[in-house]
Amino acid sequence: MKPIKVAAGILNQTPLDWDSNRANIITAIRQARETGVGVLCLPELCISGYGCEDAFHAPFVHQTAWTELNIIAGETTGMAVAVGLPVMHQNSVFNCACLLVDGVIAGFVAKKFLAGDGIHYEPRWFKPWPSGVQHELRVDGRSYPFGDVFFDLDGLRIGFEICEDAWVANRPGASLASKGVDVIFNPSASHFAFGKLDVRKRFVLEGSRAFGATYVYSNHVGNEAGRAIYDGGALIASGGKLVAAGPRFSFQGVTVTSAVVDIQQTRLSQARTTSHQPGLTSSDAGCVRLKFAVPATAFEPAKIVMAPWENSAELKAEEFARAEALALFDYMRKSRLHGFVVSLSGGVDSAAVTCLAGLSVRMGIAELGLNGFLKKLGYAHALREHRDVGSVIRALLTCVYQGTENSSATTRDAARAVAQAVGAEFLEFEVGELVERYTSIVSGAIGRPLTWATDDIALQNIQARVRAPGVWFLANLRNALLLSTSNRSEAAVGYATMDGDTCGGLSPIAGIDKAYLRQWLVWMEQHGPDGIGALPALRLVNAQAPTAELRPAEQKQTDEGDLxxxxxxxxxxxxxxxxxxxxxxxxxxxxxxxxxxxxxxxxxxxxxxxxxxxxxxxxxxxxxxxxxxxxxxxxxxxxxxxxxxxxxxxxxxxxxxx
Known part of the structure; x- marks a missing residue:
């Protein structure tokens, strides 16, 4: 068999956004076809979106997914394309990969191992498919192979490990190898976490080596459903070697990573491996045969797309910046909001949130170009008049310093400097009178004065709470997303004022600890992300001991002193x-x-x-x-x-x- 071109498509999908999801899928198919790709793997549940949650139980979701599948099938002329969707079968829902071949629906592979730990909750919606079992799916009077199946396209054998299937000890790839499968597709919805990429690379490389196959891994990218961030990162391996890798944290809606692989060479690898045992008695069990020859192609060198920052000694800092920037941008645009508002105190947390919001604009424009970036925010008509990076950032990011009598010049100056350095609009609200008014109202009602000796927590909290209405007001006026500024360390011990520093529609740093945030801000001050650079103004924040500034200055309040x-x-x-x-x-x-x-x-x-x-x-x-x-x-x-x-x-x- 001559070399063929395989590819993995990375998509930025949205749950139940049928039109956008279909458009991305078709774009990926067309991009792949234009470069001579014969077989293409797209991500898990890419038709419906992975994060539909309890909507997976709704009949209309399955009906619409089926309609979309048939439309997409018509785009696959001359190709074999794997797409993901939920399928109802015998009153149960299954997480399936469908192989579309030359315009027709060839069959469905159902996921065997469901992700049910951590942030995943698949067993709530789906049933696991038992190994070695094949059924027929009947829809609209037609039957389709369904379950534990693989495909034979004129001799080229294609099988599947769907995301979690590859993370378990008894992964399906071993059975596929015994059946002589040449290409294993892994359509995934693998969320980002620090250090996780290395694990993915290991199972992709080991799968290609141990199973004697070409292994194609695809994934989602961006903020799909609100909480999980997907980093993309297509991987293709053959014979235990990585032959293609795609970009991570891309702002593009679609990227396609391809590689030319020598199927004959992987077959020889199986033949030379003494431990490889063909399944002579059951090699055709579950085999779906189709008369379609995947087009042969000329050999091409490997394409390993690695950004310089991927090899950085500060990889975690780069990943944090890029994951947050992409997630914030997607959250804003998918919510159809017109920017961000941050209550910027001049401390670590709000400074970090401000930097991340600014990076979401800078990194997006750096990759997409100004016109491409503005096109993704096409619903925000007022942005069309802005023709440079600085004016776009200022239009999308507003920071507000809200001072009381306990606020210091140090934090006020730091807040102003950081906002200006990031390029945000900077406003100042004086809320001391509001604090005094609330204190007077309550004091009069209960018939005694309020003092720091007897009412410490209440007097601290009212200062934080009076800051909420003004920034909410501003966010409403600008149709913007108010970002909360509380971190994970504070969440652990409740060192946050409800309806104060926790107010907002999104809490972007609630998943990161304070100690690391402080390290990251020093990195931002001195280095910054590759291609963006440092933000020296952060020295005014980094030089301070973290403080809520809610007690009188003479008490020298610090967070660590309180905790x-x-x-x-x-x-x-x-x-x-x-x-x-x-x-x-x-x-x-x-x-x-x-x-x-x-x-x-x-x-x-x-x-x-x-x-x-x-x-x-x-x-x-x-x-x-x-x-x-x-x-x-x-x-x-x-x-x-x-x-x-x-x-x-x-x-x-x-x-x-x-």
Whole structure:
């Protein structure tokens, strides 16, 4: 068999956005055809969108997906194309990949292993398909092969591992290898998390080596449904070697990564492998044969698209910047909003949010060009008059400093400098009179003065809360997205004012800890993302000790003074949430990590952490949607479930302090 050209398409889809999803799929097919691709793999559930959630149970979703499938099939003349969609069969819903061949529906492979941990919830909607079982799907009077099937296109054999299928020990690829499959497609919806790309590369490379096949991995890209970020990153491997890799965090709606592979060479590899055992008694079980010859092609060199930052020593910083920037941009445009509003205090959290919002515009324009960027925001007609990067950023990002009598010149100057450096519009609201008015109203009603000695928390909180109405007002006026500025460390212990610094429609940094945010801002000050550069104005933020500035200046309030060192807090959180340790185990764990602190002090901090954690689940339940960035999330809707009411570790903490 002569070499053929295979490809993986990366798509930015949206749940139930049928027209846009179909347009992206057809664009990918046409781009692939123009470059001579014979077989193309598109992402998991790309027709409906992966994040439809309980809508997967709605009959109209399956009916519409079927209609869309038939339209898309007509675009596949001269090609074999894999697309994903939900399918109802025998009163159950299955997560399926459909192979379209030369304009017709060839059959459906149902996913065997469902992702049901972490942020994934597939068993709620889908049923796993049993290995070795084949059925027929009947729709509109026609029958289609369905279940554990693979395809033979005039001798070229194509099989599937659908996303999670490749992450398990007994992955289907072993069975496919015994049947002489030449190409394994992996249509995925694999969310971004720090360090996850290396795992994907390993199973793609090992799959191609161990199964003696060409392995084609495709994925979603962007903020598909609100919380999960997809980084794209198409991968094609053959014979244990990577032969093509596509870009990650692209602002494009569609990218196609292709490679020419020598099928005869992979077959020889199987023949030479002594451990390879053909399934002589069942090699044709589940085989769907079609009279279609995949076009042969001339050999081309490998295409490994690696941006310079992919090899950076600061890869996590680059990934954080790019994942957040893309997610923010997609969230804004898919919500059809006209920009962002940030209550910029001059501290770490709001400065980080401001930088990320600015990067979403700069990185988008850098990749798409100004016209391409504005085209994606075509609904925002007022943007058409802006013809340079600076004016677009200013139109899309507004920062507001809201001062009280407890605010300092240091934070005011830092806020102004950061906003100006990013290119945002900068406004100042004086809210001290509002604080005094509320204090006077409540004091008069209860018949006594309010003082810091007796009413500390209430007096702090009212300052944070009076800042909310003004920025909400501004966001409404500008049809913009108000971004909350609370981080994961604060969420763990409830060190945030509900309806104050937690107010907003999206909480972009609620998935990242404060200690890392501080490191990242130093990196932003000194280096910044590749192609964008540093933001020296951040030195005014980085030089400060984090503070809420809610108490009088003479009290010298700091976050770590109220709580504990953020490094200790984050270590407590990881030991408890990630490692599932109780108070005594957490104390022992962090005692090793921080030998500079005395045991009695550590007991105070561990006790404080567990008490505050237990009291503040209700706050975490009320946070605005946040982005998933690593597998230590505190988001109760997607990752970390904990009762709102509990015993508060009373016994464990009592034993800890005896």
């Amino acid at each position: 504990m060192p953020y490094t200790v807090l984050d270590a407590c959180e990881r030991a408890f949430i990630r490692d599932k340790k109780g108070p005594a185990e957490v104390l022992a764990s962090i005692g090793v990590q921080f030998p500079q602190y005395k045991v009695d002090q550590m007991k105070v901090w561990v006790t404080r952490f567990f008490r505050l954690w237990s009291r503040n689940q209700w706050k975490r339940e009320r946070y605005a949607p946040s982005f998933h960035l690593d597998d230590e999330s505190l988001d109760p809707k997607t990752w970390c479930r904990y009762p709102i009411l509990s015993g508060g570790f009373a016994r464990e903490l009592s034993e800890l302090n005896t």
